[in-house]
Amino acid sequence: MxxxxxxxxxxxxxxxxxxxxxxxxxxxxxxxxxxxxxxxxxxxxxxxxxxxxxxxxxxxxxxxxxxxxxxxxxxxxxxxxxxxxxxxxxxRQMVTGLVGNKQPNVKRSYIRTLRAMLNDIEKNGLESAAKKHFRYYANESINPMLVNEFRRRLLGKIQFVGFVKNKSNPVYKKLINRYRKIFAIANA
Known part of the structure; x- marks a missing residue:
């Protein structure tokens, strides 16, 4: 059945x-x-x-x-x-996208990518960073829904770091605090 x-x-x-x-x-x-x-x-x-x-x-x-x-x-x-x-x-022992030698962790390249995304927003603005992220919008204005999707993805990726590393981890705290500062959010 x-x-x-x-x-x-x-x-x-x-x-x-x-x-x-x-x-x-x-x-x-x-x-x-x-x-x-x-x-x-x-x-x-x-x-x-x-x-x-x-x-x-x-x-x-x-x-x-x-x-x-x-x-x-x-x-x-x-x-x-x-x-x-x-x-x-x-x-290095990778399992389902996580490094797992002693305890679960995310790859350094994942953290570097998040930092680069945050830098791009700070330097060039959210719409420009979203365009780079989605890569297929060259000269046309980007759909506001895609900008919001980019923002949600970025937050989700940062929250994933907090889930894997722990919310008290300094790397997570720096990432989430930068996100909150950029978007002037008290609690993300």
Whole structure:
């Protein structure tokens, strides 16, 4: 019955609001087995939709990799070899767009881009910065709705930094305070 309400032409649609719930339901046994296996091997396991992540301070052995892949295959999943990788614990570990070595973090380039967007607004004005952001408006005046969309995107990106790093983080505080100053907002 669940399949009737959550599929479209016998397929689970990408991005549907029901997709995470269905994925979690389908992965209950997989998550349980992997959690038990990694606990025995001093690994940490997490899953975001269909992205599985295993972290450890010690090297992964061939035996542990085989055991993990067997559990995944036994649950009816296949591993995309193009996305499968093993990183040492001291290398940059990117997972779903976040750096995750010791704790979740955003890439420095993400912060630099936000600073550049704020600088552009301060130097050239909101409309000019929005034009650069959307890139396809050369000489014509930009739609006010796109200017507002640019402003909302910028705030959303800054709030994402606060979510990942924490709202008390100095990097987040500087970004949000600059945003508030530019737009003369007490609480963004």
């Amino acid at each position: 669940l399949a009737v309400f959550t599929t479209w032409y016998d397929r689970l649609p990408m991005g549907a609001p029901t997709s995470p719930v269905v994925a979690n339901f389908y992965c209950i046994e997989l998550d349980r087995k992997l959690t038990l296996t990694v606990r025995d091997n001093r690994f940490v396991y997490s899953r975001y939709a269909d992205d599985l992540t295993f972290l450890s301070d010690i090297a992964f052995t061939n035996d542990s990799i085989v055991r993990i892949t067997d559990i995944i295959h036994d649950a009816g999943f296949t591993i995309n070899s193009k996305k499968f990788r093993i990183n040492s614990y001291n290398s």
